[in-house]
Amino acid sequence: MNMGKKIVWIVSDGTGRTASQLIKAASYQFEGADIEYRIMKEVTTDKKIFEVIDRLKEESGMVVYTLVSKANRRLMHRLMVENHILSVDLFGPLISTMEKFLQKVPRELPGLTYKMNRDYFRMVDAVEFTIKHDDGASVQTAQNADIILVGPSRVGKTPLSVYLAYSGWKIANIPIIKNIEPPEIVNKNPLKVFCLIIDPVLLQKRRIDRIKKLGDPKVDGYTDVKSIAEEMEYCKKLADYGKKWVLIDVSYRTVEDLAKEIIQLVSL
Template sequence: MNRNYPKPIVYVVSDSAGETAESVLKAAAIQFHPNHVEIRRAPYVNGREGVDFVVAEAAKAHGIVVFTLVVPELRDYLIAQARKRKVISIDLLGPIISTLEKAFDQEPRHQPGLIHQLDEDYFKKVEAVEFAVKYDDGRDATGVLLADIVLVGVSRTSKTPLSMYLAHRGLKVANVPLVPELQPPEQLYTVSPQKVIGLVIDPDKLNMIRRERLKSLGLADNALYAQFERIHKELDHARTVMSRVGCKVIDVSNKAVEETAGIILSLIRT
């Protein structure tokens, strides 16, 4: 059956961007396709004047007000004004917040825009993880200049796992392997030593880790990579570089990644 109804106008009112309410409205409106709803978004309404304006416009247009207001006083005011002007209003968040308040036995924060703060944290973490991958293992010395933290140390001192762990805390981390045969990037000596962290390890522990690594690759565990003479040479070189940089040094011999990360976080905050 074909019926030509006038296109309804729905005012989306929010004390933040209004994306939540608009998404819910569109999800509901699609059930009436091909009929269309005209959506007029009123974001960042944080006072009675904004409410008065939107409700008045909705009354003139015979429209509907859909809102996501987390401040109770403003929410109640909008409901009262809509009732007064005979405007249909739909509170999307109020009933949910009220139900969760009872379930958690906890007072809600009533703070607008929190979901966008969470989104910002999420994207910051994603950016930090991408940074850690791009500047892992000294692939690009530019990362030393751009990073929040620069980890330096010999192979198998957990530089990459630490970079990823710290990236999930929103920190951009570059790591640089220290090898006697290769000069460290010059950028390492020009950045603030406060953001450079040196990682060292007990030679016996490193020998064990490297032997296991060689075995996992199907190689002989007595290769040069795991020999004590080579390990001591690398660690001496690493300490020389760290001394020149003037950075803090952490012994990771018997520390889990989480423990070392905690120490790093405390060091960069001081």
């Protein structure tokens, strides 16, 4: 029995990661097997498939392919048979069976797994960043945020930050305190800054509720509606003072609606 090194060619219309993981998992069943894995990725056209065949004629081996296009799978299968190349179609039987079971036509778009993984890890990174930069924390690295939310206490910066983070946006939120200049970071990145303001009466109610649940923060004028109105005017003054901040009134609006508006503005 030939126990020399065996070559397994992985042919994919994406990155080849899906096939690689599955093949390596199967290979653990063969103790002592000496296998070299070679990936040929982004094989999405007839021309590239014929290039694969030419390469295989030079260096034979077993071929495992993951092609989402039915036409490409058929061409690959035909060429494998014609050239007497041992091959396994990982996706074909599975997609065909799922098509019958789900009674839906497959999209046949390569690279969706990679995109979903990329989006997932982007979301995880964004959430971690946002938690680390909540309520003025880690302000020295806030310039790495995609969006900087500023505003007075209890205006709703944290829930909005977290919602945006789950959509993949890195958020830093920084409190604005009346008559105190905000951190320099907001002046260096004005186009990232969104200043949240709110109806003073509504904010007063939120702060009273906060005291009932968490205790009095012992801040002068914290629940005084006149003092709260002055906080709003201070926010507006900061935004208008050449800082180019976008003012957003969050009064009686949902987090989803606010997030949608901010994302649209950032994407302009």
